[in-house]
Amino acid sequence: MLPVIQYTGAEGVLDLGWGHPDPTLLPVEAWAESTSEAIRAAGWTALTYGYANGPGPLIEWLTVHIGAIDGRAPSPDELFVTAGASQGLELVSTVLTRPGDVVLVDSPTYHLALRILTDRGVELRAAPTDAQGIDPAATARLVGDLRAAGRRVPMLYTVATFNNPSGASMPVPRRRELVDALDGVTIVEDDTYRELAYDGPAPPSLWSLASAGVVRLGSFAKTIAPGLRLGYLSAEAGFVRRLAGRGYVDSGGCVNHTSAMALAQFATTGRYEAHVSALREAYRLRRDALVGALRAAAPGVEFTVPAGGWFLWLGVPDAAAVARRALERGVGMSTGERFHVDGGGTRHLRVSFSMYGPTDLEEAAHRFGGSLKIGADQVRP
Ligand SMILES: Cc1ncc(COP(=O)(O)O)c(C=O)c1O
Known part of the structure; x- marks a missing residue:
């Protein structure tokens, strides 16, 4: 077989x-009900090409939900539904990087993000780190040195909250310093574990603390099920427009429309x-x-x-x-x-x-x- x-x-x-999740914790029945309810309620609109940024009911729910779990609520035009954090990273790094660029990463970091970035043909460098995580001043100096040597440094990837693999979270003052320190380097913040917080709420995301320059990747792989291939990102509206305008999205509509409609049902019914x-x-x-x-x-x-x-x-x-x-x-x-x-x-x-x-x-x-x-x-x- x-x-x-x-x-x-x-x-x-x-x-x-x-x-990976424990199979016994996957919401088999609740998801089956949500899917059939969503398709019956929305009819053919659940099965055709979806709106590029993601279906309205899910985007609306996300604006409120993210406001509740993070430092601020995004506006609808700051959101884009992805096929999981991995696809979000693939898409964002495709837009931001060119082969030969240097991409900075935290250390330790999610190993399969390293694979996704390596596929882009970029050179990966560890951002300087101390006991609180990435060191903003030392990282800014490294970026300056690399640029002086003629290298482009368009992005930094970090799992700042409940890091995979270390479990560590960057303290809030350090977050504020980091978002202010890096000029012209987009921080791609992988926020996959935010909602799995056991001792009180997670710290505010880098995205919520920054006025610009951060793309935050969210995922439903850990909170619902990895097989759905569903996540979202929040970023400046202009950046979201760039993603939504790509040929791949124009050709296929929302990257995972029918599942996104089922998720809207799963979410708005309290499940x-x-x-x-x-x-x-x-x-x-x-x-x-x-x-x-x-x-x-x-x-x-x-x-x-x-x-x-x-x-x-x-x-x-x-x-x-x-x-x-x-x-x-x-x-x-x-x-x-x-x-x-x-x-x-x-x-x-x-x-x-x-x-x-x-x-x-x-x-x-x-x-x-x-x-x-x-x-x-x-x-x-
Ligand atoms: C930090 C981190 N990012 C992304 C992923 C993958 O997320 P997704 O299934 O949404 O692509 C994982 C899964 O282990 C992860 O630990």
Whole structure:
């Protein structure tokens, strides 16, 4: 049989290496109802070519919803519906960059964004970083040096809130400094995890703090389901007009119209709010279960408890060796280098608490702790 889905696990392995949702948390029934309600209510208009920026009912809901979850509400002309954050990044980087440009990225950062950007033929450089995240003054100096050497530096990509892989969020004063520091560099802010906040609301986005120069990518992959291929971006109205005017959009209409109509139904009937609030509770319990179990089973391993998102970023002496032995004990983990462009990450592992319930996570931590008790790079409490 030909494959249907991207990930299928190995027998007997608890795989914390993948940032995928638990199948039991996907809203199968509620989505099926929303789709059939949307198509019955909207009729053929749900199935024809859609309005370039995204269907009106979804854009209207997004203006109010983003106002509730972020520092400010966008106007309708600042919004564009995408086929997920990945497609948003592909589209925005296509508009902003040319092959040979330098694109700055935070470090560590979402590894598959690095793939999308590499496909553009750009050179990736890590923005200078300290304990609070990207260092605005040092980054501005780097941009100046690159430009003096004749390079174009059109964009910086960052996951500033509940970072994948580190779980860290940039403090608010640092956000303000960053949006003011970079002249002529568009900040592309990947805000995929904003709504999965477990200890109070997420900090305001860079986009909400800036008067110009930030494109924020949102996604429904983590809050509803990745298979929908739905997200949105907020940006200056002039930039949104550029995206909506591209031939690809002109030819196909909204990039995912029928699903966007179903999402409008899912959202405006209250299902979205109910679902995301249940997810927050479920993931908070999972985070706490994994944190507690790791502290007990692997007390020498350092990490910061993330206030949102899906990931813990574990400090270990030799990530490749530790990951290999953990796998032998039946736990999958991602090694840190793939989240860096500069060879960093050899002493970090990313683990995700999204795919399993608390009991499996406790078992995974137990197996991981067992794997640390052997070998030359043993982690000592
Ligand atoms: C930071 C980040 N951005 C984007 C994505 C992919 O989002 P989408 O499925 O909306 O393309 C992920 C998924 O893991 C992610 O962690």
